[in-house]
Amino acid sequence: xxxxxxxxxxxxxxxxxxxxxxxxxxxxxxxxxxxxxxxxxxxxxxxxxxxxxxxxxxxxxxxxxxxxxxxxxxxxxxxxxxxxxxxxxxxxxxxxxxxxxxxxxxxxxxxxxxxxxxxxxxxxxxxxxxxxxxxxxxxxxxxxxxxxxxxxxxxxxxxxxxxxxxxxxxxxxxxxxxxxxxxxxxxxxxxxxxxxxxxxxxxxxxxxxxxxxxxxxxxxxxxxxxxxxxxxxxxxxxxxxxxxxxxxxxxxxxxx
Numbered sequence: 001x002x003x004x005x006x007x008x009x010x011x012x013x014x015x016x017x018x019x020x021x022x023x024x025x026x027x028x029x030x031x032x033x034x035x036x037x038x039x040x041x042x043x044x045x046x047x048x049x050x051x052x053x054x055x056x057x058x059x060x061x062x063x064x065x066x067x068x069x070x071x072x073x074x075x076x077x078x079x080x081x082x083x084x085x086x087x088x089x090x091x092x093x094x095x096x097x098x099x100x101x102x103x104x105x106x107x108x109x110x111x112x113x114x115x116x117x118x119x120x121x122x123x124x125x126x127x128x129x130x131x132x133x134x135x136x137x138x139x140x141x142x143x144x145x146x147x148x149x150x151x152x153x154x155x156x157x158x159x160x161x162x163x164x165x166x167x168x169x170x171x172x173x174x175x176x177x178x179x180x181x182x183x184x185x186x187x188x189x190x191x192x193x194x195x196x197x198x199x200x201x202x203x204x205x206x207x208x209x210x211x212x213x214x215x216x217x218x219x220x221x222x223x224x225x226x227x228x229x230x231x232x233x234x235x236x237x238x239x240x241x242x243x244x245x246x247x248x249x250x251x252x253x254x255x256x
Contacts, residue, residue: 020216026138027146027212040144048110048145049152053159055109056102060093060160064167067092072178085178086186089168091195098160099199100247103206106153107239111214114145115235118218119228127219142215146208153207154200161199202250206243213239 031037071088118141121127130137165187172183217235221227 019220020213023138023142023216023219024212026136027142027215029136029139031139031143032136036140037144040140041147044144045148045152048113048148049156052106052109052156056106056156056160057163059105060098060102060163061167061170063097064089064093064164065171067097067164068168068171068183069177082182083186083189086168086183087189088186089183090165090187090191093161093164094195094199098157098164099202099206100243102157102160103153103203103210103243104240106156107210107214107243108236110149111210111235111239112232114211114214115218115232116228118142118215119221119231122219122221123224123228138219142212142219145215146211149207149211150204153210154203157199157203161196198254201254202247205246205250209242209246210239213242 067089068085071085075084075088118127121141127137127141130140168183169180172178172180214232214235217231217238218228221231
């Protein structure tokens with residue numbers, strides 16, 4: 001019985017993966033009207049990405065402050081060099097938080113938004129109407145979302161990096177936990193420029209996963225409002241797992 005259940009889950013997963021690849025093939029075709037594509041690209045960028053700047057900056061400020069406080073409280077030893085706190089805060093933000101953890105948060109905010117929007121269009125038969133009119137609905141609806149995410153998520157990641165580092169500086173400047181000069185010295189110590197590019201490279205892959213997976217679950221919705229909600233939840237779960245898996249693979253490839 002257990003083997004039967006396992007095989008059923010495996011075949012269902014393989015079917016969905018194949019269906020996802022076929023949808024990508026349908027998405028990545030030349031738009032019928034480039035002017036319409038760029039108009040939708042601008043709208044999607046503003047709605048999905050620009051609207052997320054505030055929450056990205058806010059979360060990053062607090063996380064940078066918390067990392068600085070916790071690092072200082074846990075490594076306060078005269079045997080450790082003065083640059084330890086700033087260096088640990090910087091590398092934690094650059095290597096992991098501003099790319100992987102931030103994209104996990106964006107998968108919940110933006111991914112669920114995409115899946116709900118497209119799923120609602122599916123159950124209200126708007127997508128069927130586009131198909132009847134001869135429009136490639138997948139290309140028309142999804143390609144601008146993927147393009148906007150891939151272009152602008154790295155910008156959000158850069159905002160997250162600077163905001164996190166600034167959050168640590170606020171702690172050092174306005175409290176007596178660590179002198180600001182020591183924190184800044186740590187930020188400058190042993191700086192590796194490649195870590196910034198490593199984070200940006202990862203964000204391209206994560207942006208594609210978030211937008212394409214959420215679009216797939218929304219586009220394949222069948223049923224009514226309940227199924228739209230389920231598709232939104234499933235898209236966040238699958239996107240999060242894919243981001244974590246890609247994080248491991250990209251870390252191995254890019255930092256070895």
